[in-house]
């Protein structure tokens with residue numbers, strides 16, 4: 022049973038094949054997210070990537086927005102106008118002729134790294150800010166904390182996005198990320214916080230107590246959990 026796991030990002034499109042335990046069984050492939058970023062354009066690039074893959078049995082997709090039963094509701098960093106209402110699950114099934122499950126990108130990545138015990142929170146620092154919350158391995162779907170105002174009318178995402186990092190520099194950006202940690206800890210009272218996304222490596226070690234960093238490949242290993250299979254770390258919901 023091979024699960025092709027796809028991560029659709031604001032900057033890159035990635036895919037990796039996984040075995041039943043969520044271990045990678047091949048290389049991760051990456052292409053730039055095309056411009057424009059409409060469903061048609063993104064699907065066209067994914068199709069060229071899928072064509073280069075070894076055979077697989079099912080597909081898991083992490084999408085950078087709110088997804089309900091495979092249908093996209095929002096896509097702040099791709100263009101919600103273009104994506105809202107798009108049945109991404111069905112489009113990928115049509116393309117691959119394989120069953121497909123789609124969830125939010127931070128949620129999929131969280132499944133790859135959480136322990137499945139207690140309250141666990143996941144943040145992804147990339148083009149946008151992804152957030153996911155689990156209790157004993159069960160997901161609270163579509164927690165969109167990134168769009169909640171944090172300071173002076175600016176949302177968490179507006180303060181720590183990739184564009185802001187480029188604008189204000191690493192030092193100020195790191196302070197802002199610390200503010201995000203300090204704000205979230207007393208609200209969610211999580212046992213553990215996992216931080217991923219392309220910019221996680223720009224945080225300075227040691228990370229605050231209870232905070233762990235993860236990379237994109239470990240996150241994508243969460244793809245098998247969408248099917249109720251037990252990953253190396255966590256029993257699926």
Ligand code: BGC
Pocket residue numbers: 031084085086087097098125126127145147148149150151152165167168178
């Ligand atoms: C979206 C989230 C997504 C995050 C990271 C945010 O703008 O609202 O759904 O997880 O970006 O891609």
